[in-house]
Amino acid sequence: MQLKRVVVTGLGALTPIGNTIDEYWNGLINGVSGAAPVTYYDAAKFKTRFACELKNFNVTDFIDRKEARKMDRFTQYALVASDEAILDSGLDLDKINKLRVGVIWGAGIGGLETFQNEVLDFAAGDGSPRFNPFFIPKMIADIAPGNISIKNGFMGPNYTTVSACASSANAMIDALNYIRLGTCDIIVTGGSEAAVTIAGMGGFNAMHALSTRNESPETASRPFDAERDGFVLGEGAGAIVLEEYEHAKARGAKIYAELVGGGMSSDAYHMTAPHPEGIGVIAVMKNCLENAGLRPEEIDHINTHGTSTPLGDVAELKAISEVFGEHAKNININSTKSMTGHLLGAAGAIEAIATILTIKHGIVPPTINHTTVDENINPLLNLTLNKAQKRDVKVAMSNTFGFGGHNACVAFKKLDE
Template sequence: MSFQPSGRVVVTGLGAVTPLGLSVDEFWPRMLAGESGIGSVTLMDTTEYPTKIAAEVKDFDASVYVDKKEARRIDRFMAFAVAASQMALDDANFPMDDEDLKYEVGCLIGSGIGGLNTMTEQTQKLWREGPDRVSPFLVPYMIPDMASGYTSIRYGFKGPNTCVVTACATGVHSIGDAYHIIKRGDAIAMIAGGTEASINPIGMAGFCAARAMTTKNEAGATASRPFDATRDGFILGEGAGVLVLEDYEFAKARGAKIYGEVIGYGMSGDAHHITMPAPNGDGAYRSMLKCLKSGGLTPKDIDYVNAHGTSTPYNDKFETMAIKRAFGEEAHSTPVSSTKSSIGHCLGAAGAIESVICLLAMRDQIMPPTINYSTPDPECDLDYVPNEARKAQIDVAMTNSFGFGGHNGTLAFRRITE
């Protein structure tokens, strides 16, 4: 297929599986209404765990998207990815019958952890029953790249097929890297995002041991309170977010509906600590700065920031400092909200779901709130869009993600109105 890349990349389809609903149409109004998807864990027994609450995806049925045999055995993180991809492709009205085009369409759906459910089940089998009882599907369903691999097989997309694994920055890096792939002409379209399903005994134990999660179980739905003085840890979430990204001219020529353009992408490394963010949010600051620079943007251009805002004491304090440093005098007049307040921290899916949220915010000209905000923290003094969604003109939205390992990523999207 001969094609001249335009160097511009747009978003034409959105798909999401979240703790507030199994589709974009289901979760978005609930998020705007200030609902919480957080509650008691049902996927596992939490008797011996200090944290007993999470943001689970409820009533998800993989057999809606794949046949019964596959639905029964693929890992939950793969099933979420396929579901979100199907929704995004449907939303984009993508030309699935064009077999030549499929050579120019790629998949980049990352996962922070991969098939932890499969890994856990099969490890139990190994210890209890021996190595010859371990499933031949352990390896393929455990490796994080299988979300991309499985999706590419399912739809026959034969372009770049790859995976990003950068902990909680995975979703942003996946979309950003897919954007670069299209921009440089290596694909006409990419199915890009992140997926995660690690609310299980080993996932919960690991995050409990790292002392990263809240133990305020009695707070239930209100336990995730980013930027609030009483925040004390994140809530583990799960789900997937997927965007259909396309070359701008290609999308225009086929008459696609365009949510917005990817206009900026910045990355940085903390080079500080395996789990703690760099003091003063230095890495976060440089990530935002690079994003602004790559898009030829100034802080004044940014109408809304979807923060990483995990509800941990350190992240929210340092991210606030980083925004102040990156935005200068614009910091206090730029609304910043954390939707992790309502859907928890979906790890490798977070940045992808939050990108979906940025595009919806621009489409509907409304910012989702930071819910559960009641006690101001002197160290977190920005406009966090507390508790209620806010109508505003949003032409450019930015989203941050920062991951264990000091991986930082920032994306900026611009509404296309013509």
């Protein structure tokens, strides 16, 4: 069976460093940090008192107030980002076959704030079970793609992938395969997360996963730096319109890049810690290269998972050195989490978008906040430190990993006619 080609025709982003694709890209190439003191709740007693929240975002600018109240923030974010991506794609919704348009979305947690608030309200009451009738539909992780499909009338495959922080990368891979196999013409994919809450911050603090650099939040996310002390919690959404190449070509769509492959693997090692030698990461990148029909020496750029954790960063870079050998030093490696923080289930989506835009614009965004060399990291690797670098990027990969040992990797390529 001849697999169909899959291209990117629309992008949408809602991030801590920009509320549109253009704002996001400008933030990335200018090395803007999205970290700042928490404003959503009183964080005075928390070990970590900062996060990468959205800035200057008012949901009622996009969604009717009454409708917005029926949605958790992660669903609101999904609708806003997907609206931008669909508009950007130039799709005429009255002319496409909506039975062949799907929505496959990623969320690692879903409606955490809704769950938290409903339980706290119940605990503060007299024991009577007075729950909001929208409690369950606001909370469940699959409701975001459900709302996207309801709004737009898309009647193809519709579901959420949940694989912790690899969720939206897994969603993209599923979407790729549905289009490759001819099941769909178009799929809106990506992910959203809204875990900057007392439960989210408290839970990750209890695991010692978060940075506690409260005196300098803007420098706290520092992947590959010897003084990194954990990730910075972020929020937002990324949306990507994937389309079968001939379908896109027939309607004269602009094409950002081709999604040429995806790989998946499991560490099979630990609930939260990566394998110290990165064996699952080695496997996922090899799987992605094979699936995409690429040779290691063809890769120009890798947007790493790079969370700014002591163990994870070293293991991932070891894996890159193992997979790419001598060619590793020729690859522009970066971590955009140094700017956005870690968007958990939405990380794969916004980092894939950064990778796509790197191919489009020929600029690799920096890994900011690097001040101290880590002797455990191969000094020959180009980690794109502190300043964006111009480069003609023809083929690039994006890595995303999640608690539970879930690994996903996607590969994009400049369109080859």
